[in-house]
Amino acid sequence: NAGVTQTPKFRVLKTGQSMTLLCAQDMNHEYMYWYRQDPGMGLRLIHYSVGEGTTAKGEVPDGYNVSRLKKQNFLLGLESAAPSQTSVYFCATWTGYSNQPQHFGDGTRLSIL
Amino acid sequence: GQNIDQPTEMTATEGAIVQINCTYQTSGFNGLFWYQQHAGEAPTFLSYNVLDGLEEKGRFSSFLSRSKGYSYLLLKELQMKDSASYLCAVLDSNYQLIWGAGTKLIIKP
Numbered sequence: 227n228a229g230v231t232q233t234p235k236f237r238v239l240k241t242g243q244s245m246t247l248l249c250a251q252d253m254n255h256e257y258m259y260w261y262r263q264d265p266g267m268g269l270r271l272i273h274y275s276v277g278e279g280t281t282a283k284g285e286v287p288d289g290y291n292v293s294r295l296k297k298q299n300f301l302l303g304l305e306s307a308a309p310s311q312t313s314v315y316f317c318a319t320w321t322g323y324s325n326q327p328q329h330f331g332d333g334t335r336l337s338i339l
Numbered sequence: 340g341q342n343i344d345q346p347t348e349m350t351a352t353e354g355a356i357v358q359i360n361c362t363y364q365t366s367g368f369n370g371l372f373w374y375q376q377h378a379g380e381a382p383t384f385l386s387y388n389v390l391d392g393l394e395e396k397g398r399f400s401s402f403l404s405r406s407k408g409y410s411y412l413l414l415k416e417l418q419m420k421d422s423a424s425y426l427c428a429v430l431d432s433n434y435q436l437i438w439g440a441g442t443k444l445i446i447k448p
Binding site for chain 2: 266267268269270271316322324325327328329330331332333
């Protein structure tokens, strides 16, 4: 039972390159989230999904795209990476019940040169 | 706008007690969460409060006052492994989690 798995764990990109971050869950949770975490700032929501085939914008969606073709997978894409996107990216899942916490993957550390 | 405030950093001594405060202004309220995050790791769930009062869980307790928009996390018998950041988050009326910036807790021997 792996929970929430993010790949890759580390990546270095050059400005303008593209890449996709994968989040996979075996918890059967409906809700999935992509956050970024920067020093001195709280977790900021990029995009989220309330179920298979759905996506919605969060607080900081610009420069990112997402897809949720299967319930267990949530992909985050950077089409043309910029240095401002250097960050730690966390995926989280949620049951949808308010007394239940979000569960996080181990994070992806992304550096854009 | 929505806002959650926590102290940036706190220092405490091993074996002592520390209280980490969190004040919030959000669009609606469906509960408040505390998470612990060790450096370089993912946040992990500590506690959930939705009603006023104190919830105790071992060495950790969390308090909520909805009328004051205020919560605190109380850590007793501090251990070196408690050195971490502590994140306060509120579930708003749209069932989105609004996050504070976190409080870095430094434990000294």
